[in-house]
Amino acid sequence: MVSLWRKIWKTPVVTEPFINSDAAAAIEALTRQVEAAAFARLGRSLHIRQVDAGSCNGCELEIGALNSPYYDLEQFGLHFVASPRHADCLLVTGPVTRNMADALRRTYEATPSPKIVVAVGDCAQNCGIFAGGYGVVGPVSAVIPVDIVVSGCPPAPRAILAGILAAMEKPR
Amino acid sequence: MLVEVIIEFVQTLAVALGAPLLVGFVRKMKARLQGRRGAPVVQPYRDLRKWLAKDVVLSENTSWIFRFTPYLLVATMLLSALIVPVLTTHTPLGFMGNIIVLMYLFLLGTFFLALAGLDAGSAFGGMGSSRAMAIAALAEPTVMIAIFAIALRAGTTRLDHIIVHYSADGLLVLNPGHLLAFVAFFIVALAETGRLPVDNPATHLELTMIHEAMVLEYSGRYLALIEWAAAMKLFLFLTLLANLFFPWGVAPSLAPAALVVALVVLVAKLSVLATGVALLETALAKLRLFRVPELLSGSFLMALLAVVSFFFVA
Numbered sequence: 001m002v003s004l005w006r007k008i009w010k011t012p013v014v015t016e017p018f019i020n021s022d023a024a025a026a027i028e029a030l031t032r033q034v035e036a037a038a039f040a041r042l043g044r045s046l047h048i049r050q051v052d053a054g055s056c057n058g059c060e061l062e063i064g065a066l067n068s069p070y071y072d073l074e075q076f077g078l079h080f081v082a083s084p085r086h087a088d089c090l091l092v093t094g095p096v097t098r099n100m101a102d103a104l105r106r107t108y109e110a111t112p113s114p115k116i117v118v119a120v121g122d123c124a125q126n127c128g129i130f131a132g133g134y135g136v137v138g139p140v141s142a143v144i145p146v147d148i149v150v151s152g153c154p155p156a157p158r159a160i161l162a163g164i165l166a167a168m169e170k171p172r
Numbered sequence: 173m174l175v176e177v178i179i180e181f182v183q184t185l186a187v188a189l190g191a192p193l194l195v196g197f198v199r200k201m202k203a204r205l206q207g208r209r210g211a212p213v214v215q216p217y218r219d220l221r222k223w224l225a226k227d228v229v230l231s232e233n234t235s236w237i238f239r240f241t242p243y244l245l246v247a248t249m250l251l252s253a254l255i256v257p258v259l260t261t262h263t264p265l266g267f268m269g270n271i272i273v274l275m276y277l278f279l280l281g282t283f284f285l286a287l288a289g290l291d292a293g294s295a296f297g298g299m300g301s302s303r304a305m306a307i308a309a310l311a312e313p314t315v316m317i318a319i320f321a322i323a324l325r326a327g328t329t330r331l332d333h334i335i336v337h338y339s340a341d342g343l344l345v346l347n348p349g350h351l352l353a354f355v356a357f358f359i360v361a362l363a364e365t366g367r368l369p370v371d372n373p374a375t376h377l378e379l380t381m382i383h384e385a386m387v388l389e390y391s392g393r394y395l396a397l398i399e400w401a402a403a404m405k406l407f408l409f410l411t412l413l414a415n416l417f418f419p420w421g422v423a424p425s426l427a428p429a430a431l432v433v434a435l436v437v438l439v440a441k442l443s444v445l446a447t448g449v450a451l452l453e454t455a456l457a458k459l460r461l462f463r464v465p466e467l468l469s470g471s472f473l474m475a476l477l478a479v480v481s482f483f484f485v486a
Contacts, residue, residue: 001455008205008454015209045218069208074199077215082376082384085229085391088222112227112391 015072044077046168049087049111053104053140054130055094058154059121063091065157078164084110089164090117092144095127096137108144116167119146120160122153179426180264186435187253187411191403192216194410194446201450202374216403223396231292231389241288242390242397248281249404258411259434260423261332270329271319278364278405282308285398289386296378300385303461307370307382310465311363314356314472321353321478322416331416338419345418349481354417356475361409363468366402368453370464380458407442410449414441 050063066073067080081087084107096104108117119140122128130136140146150163196213203210230238255269255277269277282304289301319329325347326334345351363370366383375381378388387398415422421437423430459467 004455008207011207013204013209014207045215045222047219069206072203072208072210074203074211074215075209077211077218079211079219080376082378082381083388085389086395088226110229112229114226 014069015075046076046078046089046164047081047087048078048089048091048164049081049084049107050091050093051100051104051107053092053094053100053124053143054097054136055121055123059093059123062154062157063093063120063160066161071157071161073161076161076165084108085112087111088115089167090115090144091120091160091164092117092124092140092146093120095123095130095133096140096143097135098137099135101137101143104140104143116147117144118160118163118167119149120163121155122151125149125151128153176262176426177264179260179431180262183258183260184250184253184264186258187256187404187407188250188400191400191407192220194407194442195403197443198406198446198450198453201447202453205450205454216399220396220400223391223399224393226392228392228394230391231294233293234291234389237284238288238291238389239394241284242394242401244284245281245401246397246404248277249401249408252277252408253404255331256408256411257332257335257415257422259431259438260426261335262426263332266330266332271323271331271334272316272329274331275315275319278408279308279312281401281405282364285383285386289389292389294389296381296385296388299378300382300388303382304386307363307464307468310468311360314360314468314475315364317472317475317479318353318357318360321349321356321475321482324479324482325349335415335419335422336424338416339422339424349478350417352474352481353478354413356471356478357417358413359467359471359474361413362449362452363464365406365409367406367449369456369459369467372458375458410442410445411438414438414445 050060052060065071073079084090088111090108090111092104094100108115117140119125123130124140126139127133127136137143141149148163148167150160152159155163193213193216196211196216199215200210200213251265251269252274254265255263255274257263257266286301286304286308289297289304291297322334323329326337328334328337341347362368366373371382371384372380373384375384378385381388383402387395390398415438418441421434421441423434
C-alpha cells in the first residue's frame with residue numbers, strides 16, 4: 001500500500017486541458033458557448049445512460065475512455081448512471097437490432113423529460129456495414145427521436161464529448 | 173429567547189445546506205487522488221437543482237410507500253439534525269432525543285428505503301434491499317455497543333451532555349476505550365452511509381450496488397430528495413464522529429464568537445474526516461459481500477472491548 005500512496009503522490013493531474021489542438025480549441029469554444037447558453041437548462045449537470053442497441057463495442061471502448069483521468073468527463077458535470085430514470089441523456093450506439101428495438105424504446109420512455117438522445121457512431125447514424133442485415137431494424141432515428149449524431153467508426157472520445165455538449169446546447 | 177431559538181435552527185440549516193458540499197468535497201478529493209481534475213465541489217447542488225426541475229417517471233407497479241419514502245428520509249434527517257450538536261451543544265430537540273433515538277431515526281429511513289426498493293418489483297431493487305437489511309442487521313449491534321461505550325464514560329446518553337463531559341477531559345484521546353470506540357464507530361459509519369469498502373457510491377454495476385440499487389427506480393424530485401438525505405446522513409455521521417470523539421471547539425453557549433470558532437473548527441474536523449474517507453476509498457477495493465460480516469464483526473469486537481475497558485480504565 002505504501003507504493004500505491006507513493007505512486008498517487010507522484011502522479012500529477014493527467015487530465016488534458018482543452019487547448020492543445022485545433023479540435024480541442026473548437027470544443028473549448030463550444031464549451032464556453034454551452035456554459036453561456038444551454039447549461040442553464042440542465043444547470044451544468046447531465047447524467048448519461050449508455051444504451052448498446054447492437055454495437056460491435058468499438059464505440060463503447062471510446063465512450064469508456066471518456067471516464068479515464070485523461071478525458072475526465074466528470075469535470076463538466078457529466079456522469080454515467082446505471083438507470084434511465086436517473087438520466088437526462090441517452091447515448092445510443094450501434095445499429096438497432098430486432099432484439100434491442102423494444103428495449104431501446106422502453107429505455108426512452110423510462111427517461112424523465114427533458115431528455116436528449118445522442119446517437120454515437122456510423123452504425124447508429126446509418127447502420128454502417130450492418131445496413132440491410134436481417135437482424136437490423138434500422139438506425140437509431142428509426143426507433144426513437146435523435147437530437148445529435150456523432151459520426152465516426154468509432155468516433156474519437158473528444159468527438160463524442162463535443163456531441164454531448166452540442167446536444168445540451170440544442171434548444172427544444 | 174427568540175434569537176437563541178433562531179441560532180439553534182441555524183445549525184440545522186448548516187446540516188441541510190452543508191451536506192451536498194461535503195459530498196462534493198469527498199468526490200473532488202477522490203478525483204485528485206485518481207489524477208483527475210474532477211467536478212467542482214458545488215456539483216452536488218447543481219445535480220439536486222436539476223433533478224428538482226425534472227419530470228418524475230413512476231412505475232405503475234409502485235404504491236404509496238415509493239412516493240412517501242423520499243419525504244420520510246428527508247424528514248428523519250432534518251429531525252436528526254435538530255438533535256445532533258453540530259455547532260453548539262444547545263440543540264432544539266436535544267432535551268427529548270438522545271443518541272439512541274438518533275440511531276433509530278436513521279434506521280427508520282433505512283427500513284423505508286428497503287421497502288421502497290422492493291416496491292417497484294424490479295430485480296435489482298429487491299437485491300439492494302436484501303443486502304441493505306443484512307448490513308443494517310449486522311451494523312446495528314456495533315452501533316449500539318459503540319454508543320454504550322461512549323455513554324458509559326459520560327454517564328448519560330444525551331449528546332449535548334456527552335460533549336460537555338468529554339470537553340472537560342484533557343486525556344480523552346489517550347483513553348484506549350475511546351480510541352477503540354472511535355474505530356468501531358468509524359467502520360459502522362462507513363457501512364451505514366454506503367461508502368467503501370462496504371458499498372461503492374460511484375459504481376455503475378448493478379451487481380455491486382447496495383444503496384444505489386434501491387434507488388434505481390427513482391427519478392426527478394424524488395431522486396433529489398433521496399440524494400439530499402443520503403448526503404445529510406453522511407454529514408451527520410461524520411459530525412458525530414468529529415464532535416463526540418473530538419469534542420473540542422463545539423460552542424458551549426450561544427455567544428456569536430464561540431459559534432464562529434465552532435464553525436471553523438467543525439469545517440476543519442470534517443475536512444480531515446472527509447479526506448480520510450477519500451483516502452480510504454482510493455486505497456481500498458470493495459469487499460466481497462460475504463466478507464462484510466467479518467469487517468463488521470471486527471468492528472463489533474472493538475466496540476465490545478471499548479465497553480469492557482471502561483471497567484478497567486475509567
